[in-house]
Amino acid sequence: MTRKFFGTDGIRGRTNQMPMTAAMALRVGQAAGAHFQRGQHRHRVVIGKDTRLSGYMMESALISGFTSVGVDVVMVGPVPTPAVALLARSMRADLGVMISASHNPFEDNGIKLFGPDGYKLSDADEAAIEARLDHEPKLVAPCDIGRARKIEDARGRYIHAAKATFPDGLRLDGLKVVIDCANGAAYQVAPAALWELGAEVVAIGVSPNGLNINDGCGSTRPEELRKKVVEEGAHIGIALDGDADRLIVVDEKGAIVDGDQLMALIATRWHRRGILRGGGLVATVMSNLGLERYMEGQGLALVRTRVGDRYVLEAMRANDYNVGGEQSGHIILTDYATTGDGLVAALQVLACLVEQEKPASEMLRLFEPLPQLLKNVRFAGGAPLEADTVKSAIASAELKLQGKGRLVIRKSGTEPLIRVMAEGEDPALVEELVDSICEAVRAA
Incomplete structure (x- = not known):
């Protein structure tokens, strides 16, 4: 079925133009809230956002929509997309919503929806929600209107969960890490997690003003990160995107390392440890042929899907793979998360750096990519x-x-x-x- 509003990563567009208007956000809240009212319990949605100026408007509209159909709202403020997926599941919510346009400029915004299991919605669920948008919602009685509240410990919960994915017995002591948070959702949590694990942290892209998300920074614009790594004499640089579900790495010489090399590194490390499932990894048609040849040389498979991390995840779940992702840096590690998580993937890369005691430039170049x-x-x-x-x-x-x-x-x-x-x-x-x-x- 052709979807009118949902793309490969939720609903996205230029703010104050269809479909990214406050009126549309209200209708999405009503439609999604009604769709997920299953069972007799009090229904709940977790709403997070990145640092875009329009996030306030979209959040308010979504809250109005959800509460008008009787769903309670828990606001968690600016947090990474994977944090919303985590919190939706851990807080027993019926739904999670992330307000973000990922790596797009601040003028854009988007709505990403997660089910109660923390996974992005299926095509069937998105189609059902779209169908509801064409009809007037059934509003609840005044006494049944939902309540909205904000919790203050969401970032702490996510930091704790991310640190728990780092291997026991390892520390980042003595490692100098430059991290670029794209003036986005991870501007507080990512530097804090790295510092608490022992790293010397140099943070850039951590001064959001509502207008500068992804502006000359982050995983799609790593030029400033490259300079900073060399200037600081850092061991490695990490770049996240606006909602922190994407990761690009810079080695100590300032060279960019994309998602293909990072997936190869994580998959082969997990294979050596005996924890890689599926006999390989899942990537998209955009991944380099060099990655495919490298995996074959290791006796491992590369399964390709159409572009979009949702399709990568579908293939992973269907065939029990636990490593997958995209060349652009969406890396999904299903042992730890239900969606791409830039910080969690970065911690796996840093674990390799600590264990191998090699320069990043040597460790991260596993194969020669084809032009x-x-x-x-x-x-x-x-x-x-x-x-x-x-x-x-x-x-x-x-x-x-x-x-x-x-x-x-x-x-x-x-x-x-x-x-x-x-x-x-x-x-x-x-x-x-x-x-x-x-x-x-x-x-x-």
Whole structure:
């Protein structure tokens, strides 16, 4: 079923434009609240947010929606997305809501929904909620309106849970870590967790003002982190995105390490310890062919899914894998979390650094990636991928690759973008093919 509002990661868009309006947030609260009223108990939703200015507006509207259909609200303030998933489950809530547009600029916002088990909603649940948006909600009697309250220990609960994933007997003493929190949801919890585990912490991107989330910082803009790591003589740098479910690492020389290398590191470490399940890891079609070849060389499998951490998680749960994620840095470790968690994944990387006593530049380069190029083309409407000229450009590129590389061309599930990726042995050819397809998309 085609979904009108839900993309690959909830509902997302520019604030004060459909679907990211206060009126829409109120309706989503009513629809989701009504959908999850199962059983006779008092119903509860946990609502968290990142640091965007529009978070206040969206939070208030969601609270109005949920309480109007008889659902109590627990507000936890600015916390990472995985914290909301954790709290929804641990507090026996019927639903968890994260108000965030992840790595997008502050002008955007989004609504991510988690079920009572802490997992993102299924397609069926999202379709059912969408169907309710087309009908007037059934409002409760005045005496049954929900109550809203804020709890102050949410961040402490999450810090404790994240630290508990770090291996017993290990400490970060003597390790200098630069962490970039993207002026986002983890600006308090991530530096605190690292410091409590013994690290010397240099924190940047920890001064949110509502407008600077992901602005020249975080996992999608790690340039400042790279400089800071070298300036400080740090052992490693960690970059999170706006809602802290994504991780990118910088080694001591300032080189960027993406999610493919990090997944390879964690999976092989867990394999050596005998705790890797599934015989490999799950990644998307965007992961580098070098990762696939490396895993095969270790006697392990790489299972690919369509793009979106929700699809990675579905494959992990269906086949009992406990390591998976995306090249972009969404890393899911189901032994510890029900969704991507940048801090928890970073702690696994830091555990390897402590155990191996090698420089990050040596430890984090497990395979040589094939030349890969990704470019985005923004479009205003229509279906450019259906144009004959675009189809012809794609067919021509596939012919030139002659089976020695890969093409992945897709519409983004979170932004009005066409993403064009090519991978192959010849970097000049890869660039030529990406540019030719992008030009065809623009013309269409």
